[in-house]
Amino acid sequence: MKTLIEAIRPTTFVESEKLSRLLNTDVTLVSETFQHTGSFKFRAAYNLALNIPNDEILTASSGNFGQALAFACQLLNKKCTVVMPETSAKVKIEAVRSYGAMVDLIDTRSVGRAERVLQLAEKMPDAYLASAYDDLLVIEGNSTLGDEIAHYKKDFDVVIVPIGGGGLISGISQGLCRNGHRARLVGAEPLLGNDASRSLKAGRIIKNEREPQTLADGARTVSLGEHNWKVIEKGVVDILEISEEKIAEGVRVLFSYANLKVEPTGALSLGAVLEDSEKFADKKVCAVVSGGNVDAEIYRRIIA
């Protein structure tokens, strides 16, 4: 059984002269697109599955956390059930199944995801209910990426991180902090679902009224998690709101200037630089790319 550090792949640091010239900023990409299952979520999922006593885990995820948890459970020989809307992309459902997990398909018009998870939990009293972000083990798993950024040869002035539920940025905050790294930690979330930005200004969690229908599907969250918020309110200096246009432009720019295939959520951090590159001029910027899983058709439309 591998430890967390043995199980994860080190992140991929990508530098591109073309990109830095375009933005007139020294940008280093920290890409989790080649992490196991194609996103940072594997760090969290493996740490969680490794450290809980339960042999059975239950979660709701139509996206990267489902795949990551399914694979982590396969490696650790645990049972995994993932609740997914029946409208999820077939390739995502198949990916979760290919890692040996049970997929529970629901019609979201008749039953909510959270509701269905509770129904299943009653039938599976020994199962651990896993949140994709609001869990100390998730934060701890993701903190390994903060360690890697802190140990990189370049001393970053700013680290920009995509925000949905806040799992990644709270982990990176912990990782940077324990290494004494003094970079300014900045979040990037879709303008369409700007609850984290509003929360940081208000000093308390503020929720979106509904799931924001942003292109950045990994950030379609209603609010930050409680555990995440506690870290974010202390460790994050600013949260930038990124327009849908700049998210798409981020995907295109990463394709053309850095040869990097990213999913829209992963492009939020570069979108932040595109929104206001003046703000980052003369800074050593680290832009975290959270994942690369995107359907070919959506990708084709974006890079057109």
Place this chain on the structure above:
Amino acid sequence: MKTLIEAIRPTTFVESEKLSRLLNTDVTLVSETFQHTGSFKFRAAYNLALNIPNDEILTASSGNFGQALAFACQLLNKKCTVVMPETSAKVKIEAVRSYGAMVDLIDTRSVGRAERVLQLAEKMPDAYLASAYDDLLVIEGNSTLGDEIAHYKKDFDVVIVPIGGGGLISGISQGLCRNGHRARLVGAEPLLGNDASRSLKAGRIIKNEREPQTLADGARTVSLGEHNWKVIEKGVVDILEISEEKIAEGVRVLFSYANLKVEPTGALSLGAVLEDSEKFADKKVCAVVSGGNVDAEIYRRIIA
């Protein structure tokens, strides 16, 4: 002035469970898509520009070598002139110019590339005429990738490398050889321009009648270089001929299963596995991805 090893970026090793499961083969990708200027050519270009006494270099290239040489010359403060067909993609012409090189645009209907280079060479008696592959300094530069493959934690049984003029595979052969690595070295070239495969069978260089119009534009070469051939005939055990269909499928599979954006030439090595995956079953395969520079419109068509 940086040494070659200081100047190049280490290659990116990418493993993907999804990909290995799909192919039923243990495949590790060795990706040069994040090398300076987006392809392995920078290794060769920098080594050449660093080691010749001339302050001026002249080459003909519509592709990756032109960009790589322009950037190497910028770093080393040398003058660089790149002959390109006026029909080259604007973005490629701009890329070469952005690295400070002079671009000499020609109408290939009225003057051949080689002819134009000779015309210019007469006017520039102190310039070094650089071949993108047929040069010992090019081979030596590319051999650094062989060193990296030899030192990787996994002991590969087979290393598959795209072939055009033979610059990359001859370099990798040298690198593997001097490290005592015993992997079988296999080339992958487009079926449409199968001169290298025919040469290996015949035991002497055989040329294509004309530049093959393959999707793999980095392999539109008429024949192997003389210097490359001397290494290839001893060090390469087989050269596989890849159909256009499998080249495109390689690009798609790398997009969907490995989150890797590659140019068609870079997908030749995976195309070889797709052509005949039985041949590689139970082997530890290293597939070299030579570069990632591809126009968005061509890429969109391929991944459709």
